[in-house]
Amino acid sequence: MADFNSDFWHWYIAILTIISILACVWLLRWMSTGHSKSDTVEDTGHVWDGDLTELNNPLPRWWLGLFYITIVFSAFYLLLYPGLGKFGGILDWTSQGAYEEEVAAMDAKVGPLFARYQQTSILDLTKDETALKVGERLYANYCTTCHGSDARGARGYPNLRDGNWLWGGSPAEIKTTIMQGRQAAMPAWEAVLGGERGVDEVAQYVLSLSGRATISELAAQGKTKYEMFCVACHGADGTGNTALGAPNLTDNTWLYGGSLTRISQSIAVGRNGKMPAQGEFLGEAKVHLLSAYIYSLSQQQ
Ligand code: HEC
Ligand code: HEC
Known part of the structure; x- marks a missing residue:
């Protein structure tokens, strides 16, 4: 019962439970008095329709017996299983x-x-x-x-x-x-590539790898940078390397999105997917x- 982090709640719950059970016993004993030998029965003093009197009969004995059984049951239950605050019960049963x-x-x-x-x-x-x-x-x-x-x-x-x-x-x-x-592990390249312009150039070249329309002047400059920084993982032809988890950049299938913005973002800030x-x-x-x-x-x- 590690959920109790202070002894206060342990005692609070345990004592309250025991008092409640004792109170039930007291209530039952009180209800059972009145089984007197005499035939006179107390009434509650409530009378309706002229002659309908509410009597104060004690509960039938069999009924009282049932209540006593539930109390004995609860006492045994609390002895065997967790229920009284931190007390784990002598059976050591846990839901875990x-x-x-x-x-x-x-x-x-x-x-x-x-x-x-x-x-x-x-x-x-x-x-x-x-x-x-x-x-x-x-x-x-x-x-x-x-x-x-x-x-x-x-x-x-x-x-x-x-x-x-x-x-x-x-x-x-x-x-x-x-x-x-x-x-x-795909590092962030923005600083290495000399800022946004460098990223734009390489991104254009990456687009060209999957045969998409590009600004050819930028792509040409991007190619040089690609050969310098990217071939180690993505390969000279851009088909990637499964030993490093480096994606194929020529198949127009994108893990992080294939729009120019998304590709530029992949290059600028890097990507570190984890399975x-x-x-x-x-x-x-x-x-x-x-x-x-x-x-x-x-x-x-
Ligand atoms: C150290 C190896 C390595 C280098 C060098 C590298 N990459 Fe990557 N790149 C990766 C890996 C690994 C991934 C996959 C990341 C992931 O799965 O989270 C990736 C992902 C990408 C993606 C996203 C692909 C997709 O499908 O969304 C692009 C675009 C990309 N790289 C471009 C480049 C460019 C351009 C360069 C050179 C500036 C470069 N990479 C350099 C390893 C590298
Ligand atoms: C917390 C999220 C997460 C859970 C859960 C997860 N995966 Fe993955 N998985 C990933 C990510 C992210 C990648 C890509 C890693 C990368 O960028 O290289 C991946 C990659 C993979 C790959 C490699 C794909 C490839 O193209 O090579 C396989 C196979 C895979 N997961 C199978 C599973 C299976 C089977 C389960 C269930 C037992 C599973 N994954 C549960 C996040 C998850």
């Missing part, structure tokens, strides 16, 4: 522990199935309808927040269906991406199935 037991039971149930899938190659799994269904469900649980429910991504989050890969699209590369995560590692969190068996599902998506083109 119950959850962990459930997870362990589930793992024991589906573990062998996942282990069998893990022995199967990713390529073979893509032919296994059931495996892909499991992969799809895992995707829906863990990946949609960033890559979208249709896996088509969003700005800054790559489309996983289009067959364009930042980090490589082989089954092994996809699995590495998901297991270990990826950290892209979080899932291996430790999900375990290799689940990642294996996810890889098969992602790979199968890219093969549907």
Whole structure:
């Protein structure tokens, strides 16, 4: 019960609970007096319609008995389970522990199935309808927040269906991406390129790489700068490098948007997309199935 950060609330709740229960006992005892031998019954003094008198009969004994049972039950409950402030109950039951037991039971149930899938190659799994269904469900649980429910991504989050890969699209590369995560590092170039003008020139040249209309004078100057600063990662021909996650700049598919403004922004301030590692969190068996599902998506083109 780490939620209690001061002893005050612990005692406040515990004492209030105990007082309430004792008050119930007192109330019941008070209600049960009056089961006298005599046949005379008190009335409350309320009379309606001339002769309708409200009597003050004590509760029937069986009814009182039920109330006493609930009180005994609550006393035992508070002894065994958490409820009295910080006191955790002598059974040491926690909702966290119950959850962990459930997870362990589930793992024991589906573990062998996942282990069998893990022995199967990713390529073979893509032919296994059931495996892909499991992969799809895992995707829906863990990946949609960033890559979208249709896996088509969003700005800054790559489309996983289009067959364009930042980090490589082989089954092994996809699995590495998901297991270990990826950290892209595209430095900010504005200062190096000599300010806005330099960025404009290179941006024009980048546009020309995917065959788009450009201001040719600027693009020509941009080419020189590109060869000086950009080839190391994006390649002389602009097709990128999957070892570095450097995108292909010739295919007119853009992670951060393909308008001149967006491209200039990518160049000026840099981009540092991060795919979080899932291996430790999900375990290799689940990642294996996810890889098969992602790979199968890219093969549907
Ligand atoms: C150190 C390697 C490296 C260098 C050098 C580099 N880039 Fe990049 N670039 C990357 C990486 C990695 C990404 C992907 C960033 C991400 O995924 O967040 C990227 C992304 C981009 C993008 C965005 C692409 C998209 O799809 O939205 C553009 C445009 C770009 N780079 C242009 C350039 C230009 C122009 C230069 C030279 C001035 C350059 N890069 C130099 C590594 C580099
Ligand atoms: C917090 C957001 C986030 C979550 C959650 C996330 N991803 Fe990613 N993922 C990214 C980003 C951002 C990139 C691109 C990194 C870069 O710029 O290079 C990426 C890249 C990838 C790539 C590489 C794409 C390529 O073109 O090479 C794959 C494959 C991938 N994610 C699969 C998954 C799977 C499967 C899951 C679910 C287990 C997942 N991702 C969950 C943000 C996320």
